[in-house]
Amino acid sequence: MSKEVRSSEHAEAPIQTHEIRDVQQTTCIVVGAGPAGTVLSFMLARQGIDVLLLESHMDFDRDFRGDTLHPSILEVMDELGLADRLLQLPHTEMSLVAPPAAAGSGLQFDLHDLKTKFPYIAMMPQARFLAFITSEAQRFPSYRLIMGARVEELIEEDGQVRGVRYRAQDGWHEVRALLVVGTDGRFSRLRKLAGFEPIASSPPMDVLWLRLSRKPDDPHGLVGRIGRGRALICLEREDHWQIGYVIGKGTYQQVRAAGLEALRQAIAETAPEFADRVAELADWKQVSMLSVEANRLPRWYRPGLLLLGDAAHVMSPAGGNGINYAVMDAVAAANLLTAPLQAGRVTVADLARVQRRRELPTRVIQAIVNLMQNSLLKAALDPNGSFTFPSFLGWPLVRKLPPLLFGFGIRPEHVQQKEQQRPTWSPGGTWIAGTIMVLALIWIIRRLTRRL
Numbered sequence: 001m002s003k004e005v006r007s008s009e010h011a012e013a014p015i016q017t018h019e020i021r022d023v024q025q026t027t028c029i030v031v032g033a034g035p036a037g038t039v040l041s042f043m044l045a046r047q048g049i050d051v052l053l054l055e056s057h058m059d060f061d062r063d064f065r066g067d068t069l070h071p072s073i074l075e076v077m078d079e080l081g082l083a084d085r086l087l088q089l090p091h092t093e094m095s096l097v098a099p100p101a102a103a104g105s106g107l108q109f110d111l112h113d114l115k116t117k118f119p120y121i122a123m124m125p126q127a128r129f130l131a132f133i134t135s136e137a138q139r140f141p142s143y144r145l146i147m148g149a150r151v152e153e154l155i156e157e158d159g160q161v162r163g164v165r166y167r168a169q170d171g172w173h174e175v176r177a178l179l180v181v182g183t184d185g186r187f188s189r190l191r192k193l194a195g196f197e198p199i200a201s202s203p204p205m206d207v208l209w210l211r212l213s214r215k216p217d218d219p220h221g222l223v224g225r226i227g228r229g230r231a232l233i234c235l236e237r238e239d240h241w242q243i244g245y246v247i248g249k250g251t252y253q254q255v256r257a258a259g260l261e262a263l264r265q266a267i268a269e270t271a272p273e274f275a276d277r278v279a280e281l282a283d284w285k286q287v288s289m290l291s292v293e294a295n296r297l298p299r300w301y302r303p304g305l306l307l308l309g310d311a312a313h314v315m316s317p318a319g320g321n322g323i324n325y326a327v328m329d330a331v332a333a334a335n336l337l338t339a340p341l342q343a344g345r346v347t348v349a350d351l352a353r354v355q356r357r358r359e360l361p362t363r364v365i366q367a368i369v370n371l372m373q374n375s376l377l378k379a380a381l382d383p384n385g386s387f388t389f390p391s392f393l394g395w396p397l398v399r400k401l402p403p404l405l406f407g408f409g410i411r412p413e414h415v416q417q418k419e420q421q422r423p424t425w426s427p428g429g430t431w432i433a434g435t436i437m438v439l440a441l442i443w444i445i446r447r448l449t450r451r452l
């Protein structure tokens with residue numbers, strides 16, 4: 001079938017002709033199988049809603065992505081009946097969080113103080129988490145995942161988004177649906193196609209991610225180090241340390257020009273406990289640069305389209321809450337949209353409800369992280385400035401707040417759906433129903449025969 005296809009009226013507006021191989025129909029299309037997209041599709045399919053999840057990559061492999069599963073996510077996994085199986089997969093549990101401080105002078109927060117079944121952050125490669133959720137979702141007949149499907153166009157009719165066109169290895173495909181949800185990340189194609197402009201708050205930093213080996217008598221958890229105008233975040237992983245070396249915004253080329261030896265030295269001086277292994281860093285290929293961004297959309301939806309997760313709000317990694325907020329968005333959307341999707345009518349008011357539910361928590365946490373970055377990290381990254389943590393952070397009541405905020409974020413979501421029960425035969429149930437029917441029959445016969 002050959003068709004003329006016009007991109008969204010808001011896009012760069014090229015008019016192209018594609019060979020569309022097929023046109024499919026579903027109830028909800030979810031674009032992007034990151035944490036938000038996979039959890040949302042799982043939850044909708046669990047309710048018997050037809051969901052098509054489209055992912056542009058052929059696999060989930062990502063290096064140095066967020067690998068943190070917060071207590072709030074683990075509670076959701078538990079509510080979905082997935083936590084036990086998830087936590088059987090290899091992971092580490094991080095309870096101690098030391099915010100950046102000079103070596104030896106650390107303030108430490110303990111997540112064990114949290115009142116939850118999961119008082120820790122599970123560190124699990126994101127690819128493993130996503131593969132787990134998608135494989136669990138396969139048990140629902142209404143769930144479909146297509147890997148290698150890059151969504152490039154929105155289908156719009158009468159001001160309403162009605163579906164998408166995606167490119168796969170075998171060519172172009174079209175899918176129509178009641179609702180399209182864009183969970184396609186920080187460079188969201190759908191956000192662009194919809195003509196949405198995020199409000200950016202540019203944090204004063206970028207991060208270089210790298211790995212160093214772990215030794216048996218190393219400390220545990222998350223360790224932050226600050227000194228001489230440098231900051232390091234060290235995350236304990238299964239067999240290594242994931243190190244985030246914080247640099248001033250836009251200074252990567254300067255750091256590179258200074259050479260690898262200067263980087264090794266800087267790490268060793270800031271975190272002397274790693275001085276014995278910085279030599280493992282032998283090539284710039286071992287270093288990944290993350291350009292730190294933070295932004296939010298003023299509006300997350302249009303008729304027929306909703307954006308969630310990083311597509312709606314990129315969270316700075318300084319707060320370590322990108323995955324948490326992406327998953328919480330998914331849970332809120334599933335809670336609020338299950339009934340409209342089942343009823344076959346999703347209104348703009350339904351979509352607005354999702355944004356209303358999630359916007360405030362997002363804005364509050366972004367404001368807190370901004371404050372932290374702009375004051376603490378800026379001071380920490382100034383080689384001429386002296387950096388000390390405000391002493392009130394050590395006060396007994398105050399020190400309970402960061403674990404709560406870090407572990408759960410603002411207004412953590414909970415699953416409000418019940419898994420759809422397919423009618424199943426149960427010997428007990430059948431026996432009870434049978435007895436009731438026989439008794440009812442006897443009662444009716446006796447009433448009738450009394451009149452004879």
Ligand SMILES: Cc1cc2nc3c(=O)[nH]c(=O)nc-3n(C[C@H](O)[C@H](O)[C@H](O)COP(=O)(O)OP(=O)(O)OC[C@H]3O[C@@H](n4cnc5c(N)ncnc54)[C@H](O)[C@@H]3O)c2cc1C
Nearest residue numbers: 032034035036056066151184185309310320321322323326
């Ligand atoms: C280097 C790095 C380190 C990070 N560290 C942390 C951390 O420690 N803790 C934390 O909480 N967060 C961290 N984050 C942020 C975290 O990874 C994100 O906030 C989170 O993954 C957002 O989830 P999401 O589902 O919204 O989007 P994403 O995880 O970005 O998923 C989007 C998905 O959409 C797919 N996609 C994109 N375009 C299309 C398209 N056109 N068609 C189909 N599919 C498409 C992508 O391939 C991807 O799989 C980090 C991010 C980076 C880059």
